[in-house]
Amino acid sequence: MLELRLVQAASLKNVLEALSVLDLSSEVNFEFSGTGFELQAMDTSGAALVALLLRADAFNHYLCDRDLSMGLNLADMANVFRCANNDDILTIKVDGCPDTVMFVFESPKVGEISYFDLHFVDINRMPCEIPEIPESEYQAIVRMPSAKFMRICKKLSSVGDREDRDTVASISVDKERVDFFTSGKAGTSTIFCTVGKPKEPTLIEEPTLIEMKEKVSLSFDLRYVNSFSKMCTQSDQQVTISLSPELPVLFEYKITEMGRIRYYVAPRIKLQNEVDGMQN
Amino acid sequence: MLELRLVQAASLKNVLEALSVLDLSSEVNFEFSGTGFELQAMDTSGAALVALLLRADAFNHYLCDRDLSMGLNLADMANVFRCANNDDILTIKVDGCPDTVMFVFESPKVGEISYFDLHFVDINRMPCEIPEIPESEYQAIVRMPSAKFMRICKKLSSVGDREDRDTVASISVDKERVDFFTSGKAGTSTIFCTVGKPKEPTLIEEPTLIEMKEKVSLSFDLRYVNSFSKMCTQSDQQVTISLSPELPVLFEYKITEMGRIRYYVAPRIKLQNEVDGMQN
Amino acid sequence: MLELRLVQAASLKNVLEALSVLDLSSEVNFEFSGTGFELQAMDTSGAALVALLLRADAFNHYLCDRDLSMGLNLADMANVFRCANNDDILTIKVDGCPDTVMFVFESPKVGEISYFDLHFVDINRMPCEIPEIPESEYQAIVRMPSAKFMRICKKLSSVGDREDRDTVASISVDKERVDFFTSGKAGTSTIFCTVGKPKEPTLIEEPTLIEMKEKVSLSFDLRYVNSFSKMCTQSDQQVTISLSPELPVLFEYKITEMGRIRYYVAPRIKLQNEVDGMQN
Numbered sequence: 001m002l003e004l005r006l007v008q009a010a011s012l013k014n015v016l017e018a019l020s021v022l023d024l025s026s027e028v029n030f031e032f033s034g035t036g037f038e039l040q041a042m043d044t045s046g047a048a049l050v051a052l053l054l055r056a057d058a059f060n061h062y063l064c065d066r067d068l069s070m071g072l073n074l075a076d077m078a079n080v081f082r083c084a085n086n087d088d089i090l091t092i093k094v095d096g097c098p099d100t101v102m103f104v105f106e107s108p109k110v111g112e113i114s115y116f117d118l119h120f121v122d123i124n125r126m127p128c129e130i131p132e133i134p135e136s137e138y139q140a141i142v143r144m145p146s147a148k149f150m151r152i153c154k155k156l157s158s159v160g161d162r163e164d165r166d167t168v169a170s171i172s173v174d175k176e177r178v179d180f181f182t183s184g185k186a187g188t189s190t191i192f193c194t195v196g197k198p199k200e201p202t203l204i205e206e207p208t209l210i211e212m213k214e215k216v217s218l219s220f221d222l223r224y225v226n227s228f229s230k231m232c233t234q235s236d237q238q239v240t241i242s243l244s245p246e247l248p249v250l251f252e253y254k255i256t257e258m259g260r261i262r263y264y265v266a267p268r269i270k271l272q273n274e275v276d277g278m279q280n
Numbered sequence: 281m282l283e284l285r286l287v288q289a290a291s292l293k294n295v296l297e298a299l300s301v302l303d304l305s306s307e308v309n310f311e312f313s314g315t316g317f318e319l320q321a322m323d324t325s326g327a328a329l330v331a332l333l334l335r336a337d338a339f340n341h342y343l344c345d346r347d348l349s350m351g352l353n354l355a356d357m358a359n360v361f362r363c364a365n366n367d368d369i370l371t372i373k374v375d376g377c378p379d380t381v382m383f384v385f386e387s388p389k390v391g392e393i394s395y396f397d398l399h400f401v402d403i404n405r406m407p408c409e410i411p412e413i414p415e416s417e418y419q420a421i422v423r424m425p426s427a428k429f430m431r432i433c434k435k436l437s438s439v440g441d442r443e444d445r446d447t448v449a450s451i452s453v454d455k456e457r458v459d460f461f462t463s464g465k466a467g468t469s470t471i472f473c474t475v476g477k478p479k480e481p482t483l484i485e486e487p488t489l490i491e492m493k494e495k496v497s498l499s500f501d502l503r504y505v506n507s508f509s510k511m512c513t514q515s516d517q518q519v520t521i522s523l524s525p526e527l528p529v530l531f532e533y534k535i536t537e538m539g540r541i542r543y544y545v546a547p548r549i550k551l552q553n554e555v556d557g558m559q560n
Numbered sequence: 561m562l563e564l565r566l567v568q569a570a571s572l573k574n575v576l577e578a579l580s581v582l583d584l585s586s587e588v589n590f591e592f593s594g595t596g597f598e599l600q601a602m603d604t605s606g607a608a609l610v611a612l613l614l615r616a617d618a619f620n621h622y623l624c625d626r627d628l629s630m631g632l633n634l635a636d637m638a639n640v641f642r643c644a645n646n647d648d649i650l651t652i653k654v655d656g657c658p659d660t661v662m663f664v665f666e667s668p669k670v671g672e673i674s675y676f677d678l679h680f681v682d683i684n685r686m687p688c689e690i691p692e693i694p695e696s697e698y699q700a701i702v703r704m705p706s707a708k709f710m711r712i713c714k715k716l717s718s719v720g721d722r723e724d725r726d727t728v729a730s731i732s733v734d735k736e737r738v739d740f741f742t743s744g745k746a747g748t749s750t751i752f753c754t755v756g757k758p759k760e761p762t763l764i765e766e767p768t769l770i771e772m773k774e775k776v777s778l779s780f781d782l783r784y785v786n787s788f789s790k791m792c793t794q795s796d797q798q799v800t801i802s803l804s805p806e807l808p809v810l811f812e813y814k815i816t817e818m819g820r821i822r823y824y825v826a827p828r829i830k831l832q833n834e835v836d837g838m839q840n
Contacts, residue, residue, distance in 0.1 A: 073466060076438075076439070076466040076467070079438040079439070079466075080438050080439070080469075082434075082438065083431065083434050083435045083438050100467065109484070109485050110428065110484065110485050110486045111473060111474040111475070111484045111486075111487065111488060112428075112432075112471060112472065112473050112474075113471070113472045114435050114469070114470070114471045114472075115468075115469070115470040115471075115472075116435075116438070116439060116467060116468070116469050116470075117467045117468045117469075118439070118466055118467040119466065119467050148670065148672075151643065152672075154642075154643050155643045155674050155676075158636075158639040158640050158642070158643050158676070159636070159639070159640070159676060159678070186633060186636040186639075186678055186679065187636070187660065187676060187677045187678040187679050188675075188676070188677045189640075189674070189675070189676050189677075190674070190675040190676075191672060191673070191674045191675075192672065192673045192674075192675075193671060193672050194671040194672075195671070204669070204670065204671045205669050205670050206670045206671075207671065208671060353746060356718075356719070356746035356747070359718040359719070359746075360718050360719070360749075362714075362718070363711065363714050363715040363718050380747065389764070389765050390708065390764065390765050390766045391753060391754040391755070391764045391766075391767065391768060392708075392712075392751060392752065392753050392754075393751070393752045394715050394749070394750070394751045394752075395748075395749070395750040395751075395752075396715075396718070396719060396747060396748070396749050396750075397747045397748045397749075398719070398746055398747040399746065399747050
C-alpha cells in the first residue's frame with residue numbers, strides 16, 4: 001500500500017511542469033521505497049538521462065510499506081497536475097486496485113474535490129534499459145543561477161543551425177573563469193563568465209562559483225543542454241554543473257527541501273575526421 | 281429601416297469575442313425585431329445550439345420599424361469589432377442599400393471615424409434548419425461562477441483523449457452536491473462540488489447553488505461543453521446549468537443589463553452495446 | 561578597420577527587432593562610411609524597399625577609416641541581438657579577419673562577456689540590384705502616431721481577404737482630413753482621420769498633421785503597409801507618410817537621436833479592367 005500527502009500540491013506540480021520541457025520518453029517508471037521515490041528517464045534520443053529524487057520527508061504524510069515500481073505516462077500526469085490549484089491538498093494512493101494510481105486534489109476553500117485514476121502503463125512495454133549511474137568525484141564543479149545558465153544556452157544557440165542536430169557546445173573550466181563555446185553555420189559564439197571576486201562580493205549579480213581540482217574542457221550536443229536550461233522549479237534556482245574528463249556532464253537542480261533533479265549528458269568525443277575538418 | 285446606437289462599443293465587442301470561442305457555422309442569421317435581436321446558430325457538428333438574445337433597451341438608441349432577418353458572416357463581424365476601441369460610439373445601420381449593413385465606430389477623442397460595410401450572406405445559401413427550442417421547466421438547476429465551471433471542464437478533459445471526439449462526460453445533481461465525471465484513455469476523472477452550507481456562507485469561495493425537484497444525471501459529448509466553458513463576457517460571470525431527463529442540457533450566461541447567451545447540448549443516449557461494454 | 565561602440569546595446573537591438581517584422585530578403589548589405597551606416601533591402605516580393613540610416617554620432621565611439629560594404633544575414637544578426645541585455649556595452653569590430661564581423665556584448669554587472677563572430681555573406685551571391693531612390697519633393701505629407709497608423713491598417717485588413725495578396729488600399733489627403741479605404745471580399749472599410757483643430761489642441765489625442773500642396777490620392781498593395789505598420793522602435797513613435805502622384809509612397813520613422821527607417825512602396829496603377837470592374 002502507498003499513500004502520500006502534500007498540503008501544497010504546488011511543489012509537485014512545479015516539478016512535473018519542469019520535467020515537461022525535456023524531450024523524455026512519455027512512459028516512465030516511478031520507483032517508490034520507504035525513503036522516497038525516484039524517476040529515471042532517457043531523453044528520446046537516448047543520449048541524456050534525467051533522474052528525479054524526492055525524499056519521503058518532503059511529504060506531510062508518506063507511507064510505503066513495500067517497494068513499488070509504477071509505470072506511468074508522464075504527459076497524462078502533467079495534464080492532471082496542470083488543473084490543480086497551488087494550495088490544493090494532494091493525496092496519492094495505490095491500494096486495492098492493482099493497476100491504477102489515484103490522485104486526489106482537495107480544495108476546501110471552493111468546496112471541490114477532484115479524483116483522477118490513472119492507469120499504470122504495462123511494465124512489459126516499458127522502454128527501459130536505463131544505465132546505472134554511480135555517484136562520482138568530479139574534477140570541476142560550477143554553480144550559477146539557472147536564469148544565467150539559460151541565457152548562456154540561448155547565446156550558444158543563436159549562431160547554431162537550429163535544424164542541425166549535430167551542433168556541438170563545449171565548456172572549459174579554469175580557476176577564475178568558465179568559457180562556453182559553439183560554432184555553427186552563421187559563425188561562432190563564445191561566452192566568458194568570470195567568478196565573483198572575494199573582495200568585491202556586491203559588484204557581481206548572478207555570481208558564478210567554481211570549485212576545481214584541475215582544468216576540464218568537455219564537448220556535448222548543444223540541443224540536450226538547451227532544453228534542460230529552460231527547466232525552472234523556482235525563481236531563485238541555482239544549477240550545478242559537474243565535469244570530469246571520463247564522465248557524462250552532470251547538471252543538477254536542487255528542489256528546496258524536497259530533493260533534486262539531475263540531468264546527465266554524454267560527452268561528445270571528437271572523431272578524427274571532425275578534428276581534421278576543423279584544422280582545414 | 282434599422283438603426284442601433286451604443287455609446288460604448290465594448291459591450292457588443294465582448295459578446296462577439298465570447299461567441300468566437302465556439303465552433304459555430306460561420307454564416308448566421310440575426311433576427312431583428314422591435315424588442316431586440318436574436319442570433320441562433322448550430323455548432324458545426326449539429327449537436328449543439330447557441331442562442332444569443334440582446335434586448336432593445338440594452339442600446340442607447342434602437343429603431344427597427346419592421347422585422348428584419350440578416351445573414352452575416354460571424355468571423356468577418358468579429359474581425360471588424362476586434363479593431364474597435366472600447367469607448368467608441370457604435371452605430372449599426374441598414375438603410376437604402378438592400379444587402380449591406382453598415383457599422384460606424386466614432387472615436388472623437390482621437391479624431392477618427394471608421395465605416396465598415398459588410399455584405400449580407402445570401403439567405404438562400406444559409407445552412408439553416410435550426411430547431412425551435414421551447415422554454416421548459418427543468419428538474420435541476422445548478423449555478424456557479426463560470427471560472428469554476430471552466431476549471432472543472434479542464435479537469436474532465438485532462439484524462440480524455442483530445443483526439444477522440446467521442447469522450448462522454450456526465451453531470452449528476454443531488455441536493456447538496458453536483459458530480460462531474462468522464463472516462464478516457466488515460467483513466468477517469470471525477471469532481472465533486474459541494475454547495476455552500478447556509479451556516480458557513482463565508483467559508484466557500486466560488487459557491488455552487490442547487491435548485492432541485494429530483495435527482496438528475498445526464499451524459500453528453502465533452503467537447504461541446506469544453507469550448508463553451510471558455511466563453512467569458514465579464515469577470516464575475518455566473519453560469520446556470522439546467523437539466524431534465526428528456527431535454528438538451530442548457531448552459532446559460534447572463535450578459536449584465538443586455539440579455540443572455542444560451543447553449544443547448546443534446547444529451548447522449550447510451551447505446552446498449554456501450555452499456556454492455558462498460559459492464560465487461 | 562571598423563570599430564563601433566554603444567554603451568546601451570538596447571537602441572540597436574530595438575532597430576533590428578523592428579526590421580524583423582518586415583518580410584525582407586535575409587541577406588542584406590550594410591554600407592559603412594565615415595558619417596554612419598546604411599542598410600537597403602528589398603521586400604522579398606520586390607515591390608517595397610526599406611532604407612535604414614544610423615548616423616556616426618549615434619554611437620559613443622565610431623571609427624571607420626574607409627568605406628566598407630558588409631553582406632550579412634539579417635536573421636542571424638537579429639538572433640544574436642535578441643540574447644543581449646538592454647544595458648550591455650556593445651562593440652562591433654571588423655579587423656584582421658577579412659570575412660567576419662565581431663559583436664562583443666559586455667555585461668560587467670553579471671561578470672559576462674559574449675563574443676559573436678558572424679561570417680560575411682559572399683558579396684557575389686547578394687540579391688542586389690537595389691534601385692537608387694532620390695530625395696524628392698512631395699505633394700502631401702501626413703504625420704501621426706505610429707500606434708494610430710497600426711490601428712488604421714488593422715481596420716483596413718479586417719475586411720480584406722487575408723489570403724488574397726491583391727487587396728488594394730488607398731490613401732487620400734485633403735486639407736483637413738486623411739481618408740484610408742479598402743475593399744475586400746467581406747465588404748469595404750473606410751477610415752476618416754481629421755486633423756487636430758488649432759483652436760482645440762487638447763481635444764484630440766493622437767493628432768494627425770497634414771502639410772499639403774495639393775490633394776493626392778494613391779493606391780498600393782495593402783499587405784506591404786500592413787507589415788510595416790507593426791514596426792515599433794519606441795513607444796512615442798511617429799510615422800510620416802509622404803505622397804506624390806508619380807512616386808512611391810514613403811513611410812518614415814525617426815529613430816530618436818540615431819537616424820531613421822524609410823519604407824518605400826510602389827504605387828499601384830489601376831488597370832483599365834479593374835476600373836471598369838469597379839464601375840459595374
